[in-house]
Amino acid sequence: MWDSLTFITKPQIQFNAIPESMNSADSVSVPKPSSKSSWLSAPTSLFLILIIPIFAATLIYQLDSFDPAPVPFSELTRHLIQKAPAQNSRMLRGAERVGYGVLLGPEDVAYDKRSGIIYTGCADGWMKRIKRNESENPEFAVENWVNTGGRPLGLAFGHHDEVLVADADKGLLNVTSEGEVKVLADKAEGVKFLLTDAVDVAVDGMIYFTDASYKYNMKDHVWDILEGRPHGRLMSYDSATKQTTVLLRDLYFANGVVVSPDQSHVIYCETPMRRCRKFYIQGEKKGSVDTFIDHLPGLPDNIRYDGEGHYWIAMSMGLSLAWDFAVRYPFIRKVMAIMEKYKLRPSVEKNGGVLAVDIEGNLIAHYYDPGLSMISSGIKIGNYIYCGSPIYPYMLRLNIQENPPIAAII
Ligand SMILES: *[C@@H]1O[C@H](CO)[C@@H](O)[C@H](O)[C@H]1NC(C)=O
Numbered sequence: 001m002w003d004s005l006t007f008i009t010k011p012q013i014q015f016n017a018i019p020e021s022m023n024s025a026d027s028v029s030v031p032k033p034s035s036k037s038s039w040l041s042a043p044t045s046l047f048l049i050l051i052i053p054i055f056a057a058t059l060i061y062q063l064d065s066f067d068p069a070p071v072p073f074s075e076l077t078r079h080l081i082q083k084a085p086a087q088n089s090r091m092l093r094g095a096e097r098v099g100y101g102v103l104l105g106p107e108d109v110a111y112d113k114r115s116g117i118i119y120t121g122c123a124d125g126w127m128k129r130i131k132r133n134e135s136e137n138p139e140f141a142v143e144n145w146v147n148t149g150g151r152p153l154g155l156a157f158g159h160h161d162e163v164l165v166a167d168a169d170k171g172l173l174n175v176t177s178e179g180e181v182k183v184l185a186d187k188a189e190g191v192k193f194l195l196t197d198a199v200d201v202a203v204d205g206m207i208y209f210t211d212a213s214y215k216y217n218m219k220d221h222v223w224d225i226l227e228g229r230p231h232g233r234l235m236s237y238d239s240a241t242k243q244t245t246v247l248l249r250d251l252y253f254a255n256g257v258v259v260s261p262d263q264s265h266v267i268y269c270e271t272p273m274r275r276c277r278k279f280y281i282q283g284e285k286k287g288s289v290d291t292f293i294d295h296l297p298g299l300p301d302n303i304r305y306d307g308e309g310h311y312w313i314a315m316s317m318g319l320s321l322a323w324d325f326a327v328r329y330p331f332i333r334k335v336m337a338i339m340e341k342y343k344l345r346p347s348v349e350k351n352g353g354v355l356a357v358d359i360e361g362n363l364i365a366h367y368y369d370p371g372l373s374m375i376s377s378g379i380k381i382g383n384y385i386y387c388g389s390p391i392y393p394y395m396l397r398l399n400i401q402e403n404p405p406i407a408a409i410i
Pocket residue numbers: 116133134135136
């Protein structure tokens with residue numbers, strides 16, 4: 001069913017589902033001396049007010065079994081950071097929301113050029129189709145297409161009119177043109193996928209996909225990042241033999257994946273490492289790994305090729321002092337993990353956005369905004385970039401012709 005929906009132009013973008021700010025930290029009750037007959041001297045009560053919470057926090061810290069890796073990303077401090085020669089640091093200005101309230105957590109975005117339909121996977125399990133017609137008002141109609149019963153993340157078009165889905169809960173799926181959902185793979189080498197994340201299809205039909213973690217699922221993915229150990233894999237699925245092959249293991253939160261336009265390699269993003277690498281699938285270098293882009297100005301998520309010479313890499317968040325400290329000091333990651341458990345984690349996700357990178361891996365442009373977090377995908381359709389996010393109840397789009405990046409002082 002195609003529902004027309006109101007399309008809001010130039011809205012005020014609001015924060016949504018950003019983790020609650022720090023509050024109610026005073027969960028330990030301290031005996032309150034009555035105003036008249038104080039049975040404790042002021043210094044003693046001050047001592048108790050300070051020492052009890054510290055003692056409680058220390059105890060919680062000691063008892064918690066979470067064990068982050070010691071400085072796994074030492075080379076990743078903020079001093080090593082690539083800056084784009086052109087930037088739009090206020091991409092919310094002029095941005096528009098697409099499908100507000102209907103597209104809940106649209107993580108990945110895929111565009112079918114032939115039909116002009118945009119596909120996305122939502123937090124409620126629905127794969128939604130967005131029909132776009134520039135000469136109509138509203139410009140978009142959204143259809144609940146297929147519910148995977150899981151959490152659809154990455155999407156790619158197959159060679160038989162099917163959509164291949166990296167479903168965080170279910171694994172690699174084949175959603176046929178008739179809307180049938182079939183599981184192609186949910187484990188490899190006997191190890192089950194816990195967070196199937198992204199997928200792309202080569203011209204020869206081979207499917208490449210990632211499982212970000214065999215240890216933490218989608219709901220707990222923050223712990224994987226904070227733990228800082230490699231639980232991710234890059235894999236291929238051959239539909240002729242129904243064979244899943246592990247191409248690379250021990251990846252740090254293996255995220256976005258894309259086949260290069262010349263079909264010689266696959267690029268995959270490792271989120272906490274702030275890098276994307278090449279895995280060669282053809283030629284002399286077949287089977288080897290090479291750098292594509294390092295020291296990104298944020299944490300990469302999905303990567304897409306636009307057919308016009310650029311990759312678009314979504315930045316789930318930019319860099320911050322808090323992240324810098326977390327990278328350096330495992331105990332800070334442990335504190336963050338504990339705070340996460342008690343839903344007290346301060347929001348460190350800011351400056352989400354999207355990068356344009358050329359075929360050679362040169363950073364060309366960076367679009368971001370302090371008010372954006374958890375941007376998970378960016379694709380270019382015409383003059384627009386469309387961005388998905390697992391937390392916003394809409395897709396974001398920006399006309400980059402009208403809101404171009406400007407030359408940055410580097
Ligand atoms: C877009 O809408 C116009 C006006 O309703 C219609 O004539 C045209 O065929 C539509 N285009 C597509 C691609 O659906």
